[in-house]
Amino acid sequence: MFFSIIIPLYNRPQEIDELLYTLTKQTYLQFEVLVIEDGSVNGAKDIVKSYSEKLDISYYFKDNEGQGFTRNYGFARAKGDYFVVFDSDCLIPEDYLETVKDFLLEHQLDAYGGPDGAHSSFTPIQKAISYSMTSPFTTGGIRGNKKHIGQFHPRSFNMGISREVWERTGGYILTRLGEDIEFSIRIQSLGFKIGLIPGAIVYHKRRTSFKQFYKQVHFFGRARINIYKHFPSELKLVHFFPACFTIFLFLGLILNLLKHPLAAFCNTMLGLWVLLIFFHSLAVNRSVKVAFLSIFASFIQLAGYGLGFIQDFWKRIILRK
Structure with missing residues (x-):
């Protein structure tokens, strides 16, 4: 061969x-x-x-x-x-x-x-970004995991x-x-x-930086809507998760500013997710620093993708531009 x-x-x-x-x-x-x-x-x-x-x-x-x-x-x-x-x-x-x-x-x-992974020579930020792109608590394991959700692409x-x-x-x-x-x-x-x-x-x-990573995942969110325009059946419920996460963050911020009783529930749910990310990354990477950075990387991965998804969903599907 x-x-x-x-x-x-x-x-x-x-x-x-x-x-x-x-x-x-x-x-x-x-x-x-x-x-x-x-x-x-x-x-x-x-x-x-x-x-x-x-x-x-x-x-x-x-x-x-x-x-x-x-x-x-x-x-x-x-x-x-x-x-x-x-x-x-x-x-x-x-x-x-x-x-x-x-x-x-x-x-x-x-x-x-x-699949992809993090090499020992990678910087802590690169390892954190690699974690966020492969974690079951962010992408659901769709990027090279044997137990990925849905059809493997x-x-x-x-x-x-x-x-x-x-x-x-x-x-x-x-x-x-x-x-x-x-x-x-x-x-x-x-x-x-x-x-x-x-x-x-x-x-x-x-x-190599969170700023570059944000631009990349924002582009990925927009790309999912572009795929939908070619194959409508390929827009699955799981693809809405980053957008829902982004909306949840925005609503949680408003509830906290208004001191609404539901703010405590939002804070608790978000806190549990942060702990899951930290301890799972710690188990995978065996580094407290990488585990801490993985929290930021995971926020950026989901919010960046979610914002890109929402942007083009509104523009290309709702407004039909």
């Missing part, structure tokens, strides 16, 4: 250097790497070139179109039987391709996704598709705003088999 690893890149030369280094350590060697620079100003051509003797690697530069169409650009030039997509801010364990190859030979998936920071999937689907039809989920739904609608490979973990850095 020959893999083609597709990596879209936009103004992140340091990240691609770290990612490519981890790929030189792979125990399974039947793969090529395609780095597609999506109109970057701060390019990484020299960094990619420095790996030419360590990896079967190709570098391409194209006009900026967004990550979805940039992946398509890579698919069209890939030689592999299976295409693997990584975000540039990932670190890849040395047995990743070996794990994926063994699983695919046994289970014959047409498309797969894998691979996320494009860590996913793979067969060549046949690419040839029949034509790849992404959205370049941003939920492009990976739309693609996954369309793959499934054509009868292809999709599954989670639990051992195919990557270490996903995500964002």
Whole structure:
């Protein structure tokens, strides 16, 4: 089995250097790497070139179109039987391709996704953000958990598709705003088999500050409404949870300002949730600092997503703009 690893890149030369280094350590060697620079100003051509003797690697530069169409650009030039997509801010364990190859030979998936985790080298904020994006008390375990809620949809920071999937689907039809989920739904609608490979973990850095993280999750909230516009049946009750959480915070603030009797109930419920986050993160990360930061990250994750969701729900569904 020959893999083609597709990596879209936009103004992140340091990240691609770290990612490519981890790929030189792979125990399974039947793969090529395609780095597609999506109109970057701060390019990484020299960094990619420095790996030419360590990896079967190709570098391409194209006009900026967004990550979805940039992946398509890579698919069209890939030689592999299976295409693997990584975000540039990932670190890849040395047995990743070996794990994926063994699983695919046994289970014959047409498309797969894998979980993400926090590497030991990550900063406390990065570990807290990673926790908030994978915790059962925030995302409900939908991002790479074996017991996720609802239909599993691979996320494009860590996913793979067969060549046949690419040839029949034509790849992404959205370049941003939920492009990976739309693609996954369309793959499934054509009868292809999709599954989670639990051992195919990557270490996903995500964002390095809470401000950057807020912008990212706000975008994710908006993206869920964009997916709804293409697939109305994919807007589930669980997707309203961050918006409900955000409204609950707003109402709780008003009740406290008005000194309403219900304020005590809101404060108690919120306090219990905070304690759940703290002690669960402490058990997962074994760090009081990360557990404390996980509280802030979880607030940002839910409120940021909720505000983005509410914004586009009001604009695109209620007002029909």
